[in-house]
Structures are given as structure tokens and as C-alpha cells.
Amino acid sequence: MFFSLFTPGKTLKDIELPIAGLLFDNDGVLVDSHSAAVDAWNKWSARYVPDFDWSDRSNAGIRAEDMVRRHVSEDYYDEAVAYIHQLEQDSAHMTRALPGAVELLTSLMPGMWTVCTSANPRLGAARLQAAGLPLPAELVSSEDVERGKPHPDPYLRGAINLGLTPGECIVFEDAAAGIQAGLSAGAFCVIGVTKVALDTDVEIVVKSLAGLSYRDGVLHIPALSRLR
Secondary structure (H helix, E strand, C coil): CCCCCCCCCCCCCEEEEEECCEEECECCCCCCHHHHHHHHHHHHHHHHCCCCCCCHHHHHCCCCHHHHHHHCCCCHHHHHHHHHHHHHHHHHHCCCECCCHHHHHHHHHCCCCCEHHHHCCCHHHHHHHHHHCCCCCCCHHHHCCCCCCCCCCHHHHHHHHCCCCCCEEEECCCCCHHHHHHHHCCHHHHHHHHCHHHHHHEEEEECCCCCEEECCEEECCHHHHCCC
């Protein structure tokens, strides 16, 4: 069941959440890959869908495979997927860590956190490495699940990979599709990251991961880190 402690009109306070596992989206939460993605998708759309607007927020958090299937006929699907995968891989070096990501991830013990990304495994790993972030052995990528976000499969798999239930995990997400995936998976709490998440119904939103810490089984969220 989703954890709730937001009361409209109340002053934001520090939050402490006892929790066993942490599940992170990658793009927009841990890393800034926006410029890289824009570069790749603009080149892709010029070939296949000239009027495609990747910057539409409804596209955020969706697997490339699912995005391509929305816009390209079956005859061109395999070719179009291979092309966007290559373009994104070529631009992965442009990825940078978002505030607080390096500090938080490097403070965590292996086996109690992982990344659940809509990217394919090569791209997910390349973006983490380009940003100077650790690569968890339990990484969940687009190829590890039958259905991508907004379906719950990525976060269900992430919890399983940690040997936990979703109810023992906190999900960190920015995109509406990812937030829906975390909620549908039954995460203990879904924390929105960056002001983008203010456009969703998630009850706790932080500016970034800066200031967040995990000690002795408790996630600490300072009031100064919160947007909601």
C-alpha cells in the first residue's frame, strides 16, 4: 500500500522512512540524459516520423521499443528500433549525474538498491558509467520485463532482484509513467524527483537527491530538499 504523510497546507518537515530497499529510475532521477536523448530522437524522427515531438512529457519514461511501435509500421519496426538504440548508445557519453546522485548511491550497500530503467541494458549501463555512478548487479532494463512503464513490471522485478517485496521498497521517479509503475507495483512509497513530478499525484516530491541519506535502515529526507 502506498505510504502517505502529505497534508495540504502544512509546513514541510523532515521525513524519516524505515525501509529495506531503494529502487531508482535512471534518466531524470539519477542522470541528466536529456540532451543526449534529444540528439538521438531528433535524428531518428527525421528518418521515420518527421513530425514526432519527443519532448512531449507523455513520452517520458517509455521504453524506446514501445515508442517506436506507436509510430512505425511493423514492416519497419526492427530497423527503426535498431537505429534508435544505436543513436542513443552513440550519445550516451553526453550523460551527466544529477545533484545528489553520486553521494547517495556511493553511500549505499550493494544488494539493497538498484536501478529500474526503460533503457536497454547496454544504454542503461553506459549512461550510469558516463555519469560516474555505480552499476548495480541487480539492474533492471527494458529487456528484463515483458511490459515497460507505466506497467508495474520494472519495479516488481527490481524488488525481486533485491530479494524483497515491493512493499519493502521506496521508488524514486520523475515521469508520470514511472510513478504509475511504482504505485501499481505496490511500493511502500513513491517519491517524485524534480519539479516535473509536481504534475503528478505523488505526495512527496524532492528537488533532487541532494541532501537525502540512508543510515541504519532509515531514509532521511530533509525539509529543505522537498518541493511537496
